[in-house]
Amino acid sequence: MTTASPVFVEPASPAAPARPLPLPPLPGRSDELGPQGRRALIGGVVAAHLVGGWALLQIDAVRNAVIDAAPVLMVDMIAPAEPPKPTPPPPAPQPRKLAPAPAPLIAAAPTPTPAPPAFVAPPPEPVPPQPVNVAPAPPAPPAPVAQPLAPVLKQVAPSAVRYVKEPTLNFPLLAKRAREQGTVVLRITVDVNGRLKDAWVHKSSGFERIDQAALKDIHSARFVPQMEDGKPVEWQTLAPLAYDL
Numbered sequence: 001m002t003t004a005s006p007v008f009v010e011p012a013s014p015a016a017p018a019r020p021l022p023l024p025p026l027p028g029r030s031d032e033l034g035p036q037g038r039r040a041l042i043g044g045v046v047a048a049h050l051v052g053g054w055a056l057l058q059i060d061a062v063r064n065a066v067i068d069a070a071p072v073l074m075v076d077m078i079a080p081a082e083p084p085k086p087t088p089p090p091p092a093p094q095p096r097k098l099a100p101a102p103a104p105l106i107a108a109a110p111t112p113t114p115a116p117p118a119f120v121a122p123p124p125e126p127v128p129p130q131p132v133n134v135a136p137a138p139p140a141p142p143a144p145v146a147q148p149l150a151p152v153l154k155q156v157a158p159s160a161v162r163y164v165k166e167p168t169l170n171f172p173l174l175a176k177r178a179r180e181q182g183t184v185v186l187r188i189t190v191d192v193n194g195r196l197k198d199a200w201v202h203k204s205s206g207f208e209r210i211d212q213a214a215l216k217d218i219h220s221a222r223f224v225p226q227m228e229d230g231k232p233v234e235w236q237t238l239a240p241l242a243y244d245l
Helices: 035-057 060-077 173-177 208-220
Strands: 163-165 182-190 196-203 226-228 231-233 235-243
Touching: 173 208, 182 208, 196 208, 208 235
Parallel strands: none
Antiparallel strands: 182 196, 182 235, 226 231
């Protein structure tokens, strides 16, 4: 069996790019436009694009699509913001300079005070003693004169009393109405003539009105004088006065 030998086929060279065909010139228009013509042509093209874009935006679907794509376009068109610059670190605190300590003051030694000059005062001259005036001693008081002793009044028993005139008893009217009664015992002093000298209540009757009436009524009495060694003397006694209803 006979093996066929391989046939080498040369690869085809790449086709050359097709060149655009020149556009036929517009009828009635020259190939060369002046500066004003080109500006007018560019302005017309721009205006046509703006009008076409505005007309497309009047369609809801087109307007929504443009709105959705607008952020993406804006993001692409906006230049990326510069990254924030790092804040510079604060300056390192400078070491505080301490004021140099003041030099210690050395107190000067105190100036010694000069000792006062020794001065000895002369002793004072002796003063002659002044004569002392001695007051004379007061005279001795006279010897007390013995006062005569008060005579002791003669005490007379009530039963030994003799009346020249017995006392008149006046019963108080208010005491009668109040049914007050009783006996008043008076201690009386009688002079040498038999007249009442003094009187006071020795024992009360228990009623003030009756006691006062007795002291008044006893002054109406007259007594027989009391004799001692043949001479009349003052004397005392108890005089009971009864005020009975």
